Amino acid sequence: MNPAEVLRFALRGLAANKLRSALTTLGILIGVASVIVLVAVGNGSSEQIKKSIQRLGADSLTVTPSTTGRGGFRGGFGGFGGSTQQQSGPRTQAHDLTVADATALTGSGDTPSVKSASPVVTSQSVTAGYEGTSATISQFVGTTPTYFAAANKTLASGALFSASDEAAGVKSVVLGSSVASDLFGRVDPLGKKVDVNGIRFTVVGVLKATGSSSSSFSDPDSIAVAPLTAVQQSLTGYGGLDQIIVQATGTDAVDSAQAEITALLGQRHGVADSGTADFTVSSQASVQSAVSDSTKTFTVLLGAVAAISLLVGGIGITNIMLVTVTERTREIGIRKAIGAPRGAILAQFVVEATVLSLIGGLLGVAAGVAGSLFTIAGVKPVLVPSSIVVALAVSVAIGLFFGGFPAGRAARLRPIEALRHE
Amino acid sequence: MTPVLDVRSVTKVYGSGDTAVHALRGVSLTVERGDYVAIMGASGSGKSTLMNIIGCLDVPTGGRYRLDGHDVGGLDERRLAILRNRRIGFVFQSFNLIPRMTARANVELPLAYGGVRAAERRRRALAALREVGLEDRTGHEPNELSGGQQQRVALARALVTAPTLLLADEPTGALDSHSTEDVLRLFDGLNRAGRTLVVITHEADVATHARRIVRLVDGRITEDRRLAPVADLARAAR
Numbered sequence: 001m002n003p004a005e006v007l008r009f010a011l012r013g014l015a016a017n018k019l020r021s022a023l024t025t026l027g028i029l030i031g032v033a034s035v036i037v038l039v040a041v042g043n044g045s046s047e048q049i050k051k052s053i054q055r056l057g058a059d060s061l062t063v064t065p066s067t068t069g070r071g072g073f074r075g076g077f078g079g080f081g082g083s084t085q086q087q088s089g090p091r092t093q094a095h096d097l098t099v100a101d102a103t104a105l106t107g108s109g110d111t112p113s114v115k116s117a118s119p120v121v122t123s124q125s126v127t128a129g130y131e132g133t134s135a136t137i138s139q140f141v142g143t144t145p146t147y148f149a150a151a152n153k154t155l156a157s158g159a160l161f162s163a164s165d166e167a168a169g170v171k172s173v174v175l176g177s178s179v180a181s182d183l184f185g186r187v188d189p190l191g192k193k194v195d196v197n198g199i200r201f202t203v204v205g206v207l208k209a210t211g212s213s214s215s216s217f218s219d220p221d222s223i224a225v226a227p228l229t230a231v232q233q234s235l236t237g238y239g240g241l242d243q244i245i246v247q248a249t250g251t252d253a254v255d256s257a258q259a260e261i262t263a264l265l266g267q268r269h270g271v272a273d274s275g276t277a278d279f280t281v282s283s284q285a286s287v288q289s290a291v292s293d294s295t296k297t298f299t300v301l302l303g304a305v306a307a308i309s310l311l312v313g314g315i316g317i318t319n320i321m322l323v324t325v326t327e328r329t330r331e332i333g334i335r336k337a338i339g340a341p342r343g344a345i346l347a348q349f350v351v352e353a354t355v356l357s358l359i360g361g362l363l364g365v366a367a368g369v370a371g372s373l374f375t376i377a378g379v380k381p382v383l384v385p386s387s388i389v390v391a392l393a394v395s396v397a398i399g400l401f402f403g404g405f406p407a408g409r410a411a412r413l414r415p416i417e418a419l420r421h422e
Numbered sequence: 423m424t425p426v427l428d429v430r431s432v433t434k435v436y437g438s439g440d441t442a443v444h445a446l447r448g449v450s451l452t453v454e455r456g457d458y459v460a461i462m463g464a465s466g467s468g469k470s471t472l473m474n475i476i477g478c479l480d481v482p483t484g485g486r487y488r489l490d491g492h493d494v495g496g497l498d499e500r501r502l503a504i505l506r507n508r509r510i511g512f513v514f515q516s517f518n519l520i521p522r523m524t525a526r527a528n529v530e531l532p533l534a535y536g537g538v539r540a541a542e543r544r545r546r547a548l549a550a551l552r553e554v555g556l557e558d559r560t561g562h563e564p565n566e567l568s569g570g571q572q573q574r575v576a577l578a579r580a581l582v583t584a585p586t587l588l589l590a591d592e593p594t595g596a597l598d599s600h601s602t603e604d605v606l607r608l609f610d611g612l613n614r615a616g617r618t619l620v621v622i623t624h625e626a627d628v629a630t631h632a633r634r635i636v637r638l639v640d641g642r643i644t645e646d647r648r649l650a651p652v653a654d655l656a657r658a659a660r
Binding site: 005013016152183330334335336337338339340341342346415416419 | 425474477479480500503504507508514518519520521522523529532534535536579583602619
C-alpha cells in the first residue's frame, strides 16, 4: 500500500457520501474563516487606533491634571479623543494646571527640549448653529496658536488665529472638516459667523480632514479650535486647564522633554512637599503601549471565540467519522478478511478525516481572505499572515486528532465480527 | 508432501465458566494439495467456527493448526493478515464485494494490500476476471451485476493472489439454481487444474461435486467419506 493508494481509497470513501462530506467540511470552513476574519478585525481596529494616535503627532506630550490615587492611569487617554476632563472628586493638596504653568514650560531655560507648550481647555459636545442648521461639535478647544503644530493639525483653507487674537480674546474659530461640512455644506464657511451657546464666533479657517472617520472612536474632525481666552469667557469659565499640549524639539527629544516637564512642574506645584505629583505627563509612546495592550486583549478574545468554532468543527469530524466507521463496518471486515493490515485501515480513515479538514481549511482560508476585504462593523480588517498559517495547521491537526479516534476503532475491529455486521 | 491444511485436535470455546460455549471439541483434519473437501453440518454444528479458524480469521482455543506448513497458533494480527492475503482466497455466501467499486477494483484489492504494483495488478485482475468469464463486466459496480455475476467477481478476487487454499462459505446459498450450476462448474474446473478447495455447505447437491465429504455434528467430525481420489497434480500440470 503506497500513500497514493491510501489517498485514492480515502477519496473514494468521501465521494461515496458527498452531502455529508460537504457539510462536515463546512464546519471546518466556518471555523477557519472566522479565525482569520476575527483576528483580522482585531488587528485592523488596533491599526486604526494606532493611526489615530499618531495623528496627534509623534513629538507631542500631554500634561493632564491628576490627583493622588488617580494619577497613573488617567494619563493614558488624556491627550486623545473625548475623555472627560471635568472630573469631580477630592483634589486636596492639588494645584490646577494654569496658563502660567504653560508659559513657564517655554519661557524658562530649564526646559531646552520643549519647543512649545499650549494650554488647552475643552468643552464637550457643543452645539453650533448657522442660519438654521445646527451641528454638534464633539470637542470645542480653546488654546493658543502653537496648538496646531503640536497636535498635528493643518489648515485646508483660511488662516489660523494669531497670538494677538488670542491675547485680545477675539472670537474667531478654526473648524474641523466634518463640522464645516455639517454646518455649511457647499457654502464657503470663511468669514461666516457661527452661533455657539449664543456667542458668535467668526470662522477664519478650516482644518484638513485627518482621515477615516471610525465609528469606534469619536470623529477626530468633529472639532473646533478657538482662542483660549474666548473659550474661557464663553464656554468653560476660568478654572484650571484640561491639558497642556507640549511639542518637543524633535521625536528623539520626547523623553528628555518629559523629564524636564516633570521636574519643572513638580517644582512649581510643590510636589517635593506633598510627595505625590498632581499631574501626569504622557507621551504618545506611553499612550500607544496602553492602547496596544488593550487591543491585544481584544484580538485574543476574538481569536478565542473563533477557535471555539474551529473546535466544534473538529468534533463534527469525529462525529461523522464515527458514523462512517459504523456504517462501513462490513466493508472494513471484508478488507481485513482479504488481508488488509491494521495500518492500512487506520491510514484510510485518518486520511479521510484529514482530507475533509484540509479541504475545509483551504476553503476557509479563501473565505476568510475574501471576508477580510469588506469593512466589518466600521473596521477595515488587516490580515495577519500567521493567523492563516496557524488556522490551516490547526485544521489539519484537528483532522488527524479527531479522525484518529474513529480510525483506531475501525482498525481494531475483529474481522469475523465486522463481517457478521449488517 | 506438506498438507495444505493440518488441523490437530483443535478446540474453540467462547466465553468462560458456566456460560462457556464449546463450538469445537477437538477436530482433526488433514487436507492434501489438490483435494476438494465439502464440510457439511447443520447450523450450530461448529462449521462456521471451523471455517473462521481455517481461514485465519480467528485463533483456536486449543490444539494446533498448520497452514501450508506454517504454524498459525501464536501469530499476531499483522502476520495473520499477511497469511490471509497470500495463502487464502475467500468466497462468502453474501459475495461481500465492496460497493461503489468496479469489479476490476474489487479484484485488485487483495493485490493492493499485498503491495503489487498497479500495472501488474491490472493485468492479473483482468486475467482472473477472464477465468470466471466476466471479461466484459470489468467496469461494472456490484449493484449493476446479477447475484451469479457478483459471486464470480468474488471468486476472481479469491483467485487473483494464486492462494494455496480456496475457502468458500456457503458459496451458493444466495444464488438461483442456474447461477449455482455456473459457480459449481467453475469450482470443478479449478480443482481439475490443481487448486485445493474447502467448501462449507449444508446442501447435499453442492457436496456431491467434492472429492471428499466431512460431516460435523456438535463440534466433532462424525463422518469423513472420500468420493474420488485426489487429483494427480503431475497429470493436471501436463
